[in-house]
Amino acid sequence: MKNLWGDLTGVKPVKLTRELFKGNPYNGKKPHEKDEVLRILTEERGVSPVKAALLVEIYEYQQKVLQGDDYLKAGLYIGIPFCPTRCLYCSFTSNQRPYSEIERYLEALISEIEYVGRRLRESGMGIETIYIGGGTPTTLDVRQLNRLLDAVLHNMDLCKLREFTLEAGRPDTITAEKLQTARDHGVDRISINPQSMKERTLELIGRSHSPKDIYKAFEIAHKSGIPVVNCDLIAGLPEESVGDFEKTLETIIGLRPSNITVHTLALKRASRLIEQDPEYHETHSDVVAEMIALSHEMLRDAAFRPYYLYRLKRMAGALENTGWCREGTAGIYNIRIMDEQQSIIALGAGGMSKVFFPEENRLERVPNVNNYEVYIDRLQEMLERKEQGLFSMIPEIYKQTESLRRR
Numbered sequence: 001m002k003n004l005w006g007d008l009t010g011v012k013p014v015k016l017t018r019e020l021f022k023g024n025p026y027n028g029k030k031p032h033e034k035d036e037v038l039r040i041l042t043e044e045r046g047v048s049p050v051k052a053a054l055l056v057e058i059y060e061y062q063q064k065v066l067q068g069d070d071y072l073k074a075g076l077y078i079g080i081p082f083c084p085t086r087c088l089y090c091s092f093t094s095n096q097r098p099y100s101e102i103e104r105y106l107e108a109l110i111s112e113i114e115y116v117g118r119r120l121r122e123s124g125m126g127i128e129t130i131y132i133g134g135g136t137p138t139t140l141d142v143r144q145l146n147r148l149l150d151a152v153l154h155n156m157d158l159c160k161l162r163e164f165t166l167e168a169g170r171p172d173t174i175t176a177e178k179l180q181t182a183r184d185h186g187v188d189r190i191s192i193n194p195q196s197m198k199e200r201t202l203e204l205i206g207r208s209h210s211p212k213d214i215y216k217a218f219e220i221a222h223k224s225g226i227p228v229v230n231c232d233l234i235a236g237l238p239e240e241s242v243g244d245f246e247k248t249l250e251t252i253i254g255l256r257p258s259n260i261t262v263h264t265l266a267l268k269r270a271s272r273l274i275e276q277d278p279e280y281h282e283t284h285s286d287v288v289a290e291m292i293a294l295s296h297e298m299l300r301d302a303a304f305r306p307y308y309l310y311r312l313k314r315m316a317g318a319l320e321n322t323g324w325c326r327e328g329t330a331g332i333y334n335i336r337i338m339d340e341q342q343s344i345i346a347l348g349a350g351g352m353s354k355v356f357f358p359e360e361n362r363l364e365r366v367p368n369v370n371n372y373e374v375y376i377d378r379l380q381e382m383l384e385r386k387e388q389g390l391f392s393m394i395p396e397i398y399k400q401t402e403s404l405r406r407r
């Protein structure tokens, strides 16, 4: 298969495109005009003209959506590391545990929310976006979800908030009561992730839901009044043909989501799939390339536009994941996390906070532990890590922001 990405090996090619447009004084890179950016991408880096144009299109649209850099705000991530079952390709922190264990976790997580909320208010750093992800946050029952969202609302200063996302993920965990609770707490984006509409595929990848659950989840989502519904699909799932993928995409477009993220199947190190077939990503590259090309055609025809893109190692065909949106519904959190020009504060097991120092164009990572039981036991240590790595650094972030403004 033809290499469409040339020598770009990083996971964030749009970030590289931004550096070409804006330059980077820390490594002596000068800013370039659009034609020159396209020339560098295609002639010097070997990116195909189609992918280079896609990068530039996404970069330009992101600039419009972001309305500039904002170093004194952060994105807030809250992780719920539980799912009803484990998918074949999963490499995330995803546990299948009883109610009592989820309760124990919630207790610790709410303590972290209280601590971080208080320290953010004291430091004056605002929150631009909230993303509750996982795992599958709607694994929580309605009472637990209510408790979690209450804790967010009561502890965080949300006066600068631009978007509030709840990843509902698995369609079989979505109920009208849960989405009503989410809506009542100000959630304005949810994600329903069917991955495929083919029954056999859902069985093969270890999902505990059927296509019918997906239709039902969309109906509940639209009735809930939550304005933005995102939907995740995967190209290249086991035993799927281009025709199967086309049918899935056609059905999903008909279900009227505002965003569709098309992932290319990636063979992750901790997944069950890599154990079953370590060469999977190479043997399926042509068919996946056809699926991705088809998704571009169908989504553009249905008035979606690409707004963020990233790549992973061992993706089928060395392709990419692309987020598509209808006008006015791009996810700011998704853009910022790939852009790496703003701090992300991550709460819960597996949360990786990233502290951004604007003058040095540098990110420092402050991790929480991955294992949820260890997280509960060592919560105090997680708070101390945040104190040292993040909160004590906020005066420096202010100083650097001010210094950049004066230039």
Ligand code: SF4
Residues within 6 Å of the ligand: 082, 083, 085, 086, 087, 089, 090, 091, 092, 093, 094, 134, 135, 136, 169, 170
């Ligand atoms: S829903 Fe996501 S996090 Fe949960 S098991 Fe599947 S891939 Fe993993």
